[in-house]
Amino acid sequence: MTRLFILDVTLRDGMHAIRHQYDLGHVREIAGALDEAGVDGIEVGHGDGLDGSSIAYGFSRHTDIAYIREAAKVCKRAKLTTVLLPGIGTIDDLKRARDAGIQSIRIATHSTEADVSEQHIAAAKEMGLDVSGFLMMSSANSADGLAGQARLMESYGADCIYVADSAGGLTMRSIAERFRAFDAVLNADTQRAIHAHENLSLSVANSVTAVENGATRVDASLAGMGAGAGNCPIEAFVAVANLYGWEHGCDLFKLQDAADDLVRPIQDRPVRVDRETLTLGYGNVYSSFLRHAEKAAEQFDLDPRAILIEIGRRRLIGGQEDMIVDVALDLVERANA
Structure with a gap:
């Protein structure tokens, strides 16, 4: 099989878990540890993407550009990426992020609104960035409906399309259905990817199912750091990937150390499945x-x-x-x- 591209989202989705309050020291330490552990990509920025710092979403301690520049100081091999939600971030924000060190961008829309991503995907491609279409709340659209939205993003120039289970409400069966629907409409050279949440305790299982159905990019985070019950915990997924014999560049023990030594100590609310976070997945x-x-x-x-x-x-x-x-x-x- 194709070598997996492992993208860590601790420093972006993980922002939600601490109300976007990472300091620059956290970013420097965590990004450096992830780079040393061999991840392929590190996502940095406000939890709601470029320019998300606001009264509506929550103000971050530092600007996106400051976070990106801090991560860029310590990353020697991992590709830096971030998220842009059309209507929140702008093309000018994207240009500033590129100049600060971003090499890849995920243009994120609701799972029924891919049409709003056209100009942002096109602009990112013109900037020479690796571009993914990121279909948030993929559980809120049918498999065929989601595939139609994926096809739109591909037609705009996206290199990769994500099933983003933002509610953590998808099961292994529904993940497989969505990737099979992608196969029916997407070009073979358009990469498929998975962004899973842990709200139903299925993030690792759903990520494995996605890979078994053609995904080559997998999002995960240290100790599952992320919104709700968190994302797919990178150390657990890598352990399973090792058992499956899948090729990737990550060092399991270094990821475990970073999760326990750097991330868990700064959680002000435990990132776990509990009555509230389980309700997120159950209620979609x-x-x-x-x-x-x-x-x-x-x-x-x-x-x-x-x-x-x-x-x-x-x-x-x-x-x-x-x-x-x-x-x-x-x-x-x-x-x-």
Whole structure:
């Protein structure tokens, strides 16, 4: 099989787990450890992508450019990447990120809105970047519907298309269905990729299923650091990949050391499957909503699970974080009726 490309998202998706508060020392230490451990790519920046630092998504401690430059100081071999969500980040933001050291970009849209990515994918290709189309909340679209969106991103020039299970709500069967649907419409040389979340405790299994169905790029993070119950833990996935005999460039023990020594000590909320994060996957809720829902639950004396289930029922998507307080107020009104 093709050698796997392992991309670590600790310094981007992992931002959500600590409310985007990595300091530059964290970035330098973690990026350096990942580079030393042999990962192929390291993603850096605000959890919601370039220019995501805002009142809506949460202010980060430093700018995206400062984070990228800090990682670039210590990366000797890994390719630096970041995420851009059209409507949040701009092409000018992308240019600044490239100048700071980014070599690869993931243009992310909701799983039914790939058409908004056309100009950003085209601009990134003109800049000479490696470009992935990143279909967030892939569980919110059917396999065939998602494949149609993937085909659009490919037609715009994307080199790789991601099934991004942002809610951690997909199972092995639904992962396989989506990659088979990709095979029916995508060119053979367009790479396939998986971004799994742990909310149903299936991130490693789903990543393995994706590889078995053609994915060659796998997202993961140290200690699973990420939104909700976290991402696919890189040390666990690499251990399984070793057992399968899959080719990759990662050193398992170095990843274990980085996870336990550098990442777990800075988690202010344990990144794990618990009653709230399991509810994210069960209710098909965007993982980044967790901390916002917990804050609203504390403010209005509600069970955060009730908020999360209602968010799932209303099918809220990334960018609608401000609606979570409205959901909480509606639940209070309903309880007092």
